[in-house]
Amino acid sequence: MKPNVLLIMVDQMRADCLSILDHPVVDTPNLDQLARDGVLFENAYSATPSCVPARASVLTGMSQASTGRVGYQDKVPWNYEHTLAGEFTNADYHTQAIGKMHVYPTRNLTGFHNVVLHDGYMHYSRFKHNTKTIESQEYTDDYLNWLRGKTGQADLIDLGLDCNSSTVTRPWHLAEELHPTNWVTTESIDFLRRRDPTKPFFLNMSYVRPHPPFDPPQVFYDMYKDLELPDPSFGGWAETEDTSGEGMSPVTAKGLVPKMRLKRAQAAYYALITHIDHQIGRFLNAMQEFGVYHNTVILFASDHGELLGDHNLFRKSLPYEGSAKVPFILADPGNNLGLKENSRVDKAVEMRDIMPTLLDAADIGIPDTVDGKSVMPLCKDGEDMPWREYIHGEHAFGEKSFHYITDGKEKYIWFSQNGEEQFFDLENDPQEMTNLLKVVDYQERIEKRRNQLVKELEGREEGYSDGKSLIAGRTPKPTLRFVFE
Structure with missing residues (x-):
C-alpha cells in the first residue's frame, strides 16, 4: 500500500x-x-x-x-x-x-x-x-x-x-x-x-x-x-x-x-x-x-x-x-x-x-x-x-503594496505605489536591520534582482512593468481579472 x-x-x-x-x-x-x-x-x-x-x-x-x-x-x-x-x-x-x-x-x-x-x-x-x-x-x-x-x-x-x-x-x-x-x-x-x-x-x-x-x-x-x-x-x-x-x-x-x-x-x-x-x-x-x-x-x-x-x-x-x-x-x-x-x-x-x-x-x-x-x-x-534561482513574492496591500525577490540569502523589495526599494543581505543581516540600497558594493546584486522583478511583472494586467523598468503608482489589485472570467 x-x-x-x-x-x-x-x-x-x-x-x-x-x-x-x-x-x-x-x-x-x-x-x-x-x-x-x-x-x-x-x-x-x-x-x-x-x-x-x-x-x-x-x-x-x-x-x-x-x-x-x-x-x-x-x-x-x-x-x-x-x-x-x-x-x-x-x-x-x-x-x-x-x-x-x-x-x-x-x-x-x-x-x-x-x-x-x-x-x-x-x-x-x-x-x-x-x-x-x-x-x-x-x-x-x-x-x-x-x-x-x-x-x-x-x-x-x-x-x-x-x-x-x-x-x-x-x-x-x-x-x-x-x-x-x-x-x-x-x-x-x-x-x-x-x-x-x-x-x-x-x-x-x-x-x-x-x-x-x-x-x-x-x-x-x-x-x-x-x-x-x-x-x-x-x-x-x-x-x-x-x-x-x-x-x-x-x-x-x-x-x-x-x-x-x-x-x-x-x-x-x-x-x-x-x-x-x-x-x-x-x-x-x-x-x-x-x-x-x-x-x-x-x-x-x-x-x-x-x-x-x-x-x-x-x-x-x-x-x-x-x-x-x-x-x-x-x-x-x-x-x-x-x-x-x-x-x-x-x-x-x-x-x-x-x-x-x-x-x-x-x-x-x-x-x-x-x-x-x-x-x-x-x-x-x-x-x-x-x-x-529565486522566489517572487508580492501582496496587494494599499499604499504598502509590494513585490519582492529572494533566494533566502538576500532580498530585494519594491513598493509598487511609491517606488521605494530595499535590499537586505540576509546571510549577514537575517533580521533585516540595514537597508543596503545605496551601498556601492551591492549595486550589481541589486540591479540583478530588480531586473528579475521587471521580467516577472512584464505583461501583468496592473502595468507594473514595461519589460525594461518598473512602473510605480499603478492601481494594485488583490485578485487578477482572469479569476472572475
Whole structure:
C-alpha cells in the first residue's frame, strides 16, 4: 500500500519559532522530532503572505500569478481544475480536511471527501447584517456548533479579543479540551478510527492558531509570561514615531505598542505555538496506537508568519522575514523514502511546492497546472542538485503594496505605489536591520534582482512593468481579472 500522507498546517507561525533553530525561549519538542525524522528547510517563504492567497497556492501548487490571488480578498469562488486533495482522491486515497480551509464557498470541498471545518472568525460570515443565511458562521462552522453543544452559549468572541489583534491577549477561559487547537487534534484522532482501512489516507490537519486571538490555555501562558523575552528586531530604516497613536489600537498593524502589552502578546503567541506542538505530539502518539505512524509522510508548514513587533510592525502581509518566512519540515518517521534524516536544506522553497512534494512522495502524477516543484530531490541530494534561482513574492496591500525577490540569502523589495526599494543581505543581516540600497558594493546584486522583478511583472494586467523598468503608482489589485472570467 502507498504511504499515508499528513499535511499539518498552522496559521501565522514565524519561521524562527522552533527550539531546534535555537530560539531563545520557544519550546517545540514534537516539531523538533519531526525535523530529526526528516528535513528542515531553512529558507521557506510564503510568496503572498496572507491566508487566502497562500492557501490557494498550497491547495493548487500554483504561483500567485497563476491562481490570480495576489492579495487578500474574501468571497472569490475557488474554481481550480486540479487541487492537492483532488489528486489524492483520484488516486484512491481516503481524503479528509480538519480545521481551517479559508476557501469560498465556505463549504467547498476542494477535492476532499469530507471537511470538518473551523475557519476562525471569517468576517463575512460573522457580520449578521450582511450575511446570507447559507453562509452564516452558525451554519458553516463545525467547531462553533460543537462548542455550543458542549457549553450551551459559548462563542468565539467571549474573550473580547479580535481575530486580527497581535498585541492583546487573554488566556483561554474554558477547559483546555474545548480550545480550537485541541478540537482539531480530537477530530483528527477520530478520523483515524473511522477511516477506510483498505485505503491509504491523506489528512490535512489545519490549526487556526497561532493566528489571533492570542488565547492560549493558562498552563501554556504560564510557561512564558515571566520569562525574559527577546526584543523585536528594529531596523535603522523603520518608523520611530507614531503621532496618530496607531499602536494603541487592539488591531494595529504598526505603531508604538505599550511595552507590557507587547510582552504579554509575545508570551501568548509563543504559548500558542507550544500548545500546538503538544497537540501534534498527542496526534503522533495516536498514530502509533493506530499503527500508521511509520507508514506516513508528514509535512509541517505555516501559511505565513507574524511580525510580532519587528520594526514596529504587526500581523502579516508585508515582505519582511517575520511575515513572509515560514517553518517547513518534511518528515518520514518510517524512513521509507530515503530522505537524509535530521538534515537541513537552505534552498528557497514556498507554498506552491507543497502539492508537488506530497504527490511525489506518494508516487502520484503531478498535473501540468502545477508551478511548484517537489522538494523530494532536495531531501535526498541536497545542495548537489539545481534549483530555482529565486522566489517572487508580492501582496496587494494599499499604499504598502509590494513585490519582492529572494533566494533566502538576500532580498530585494519594491513598493509598487511609491517606488521605494530595499535590499537586505540576509546571510549577514537575517533580521533585516540595514537597508543596503545605496551601498556601492551591492549595486550589481541589486540591479540583478530588480531586473528579475521587471521580467516577472512584464505583461501583468496592473502595468507594473514595461519589460525594461518598473512602473510605480499603478492601481494594485488583490485578485487578477482572469479569476472572475
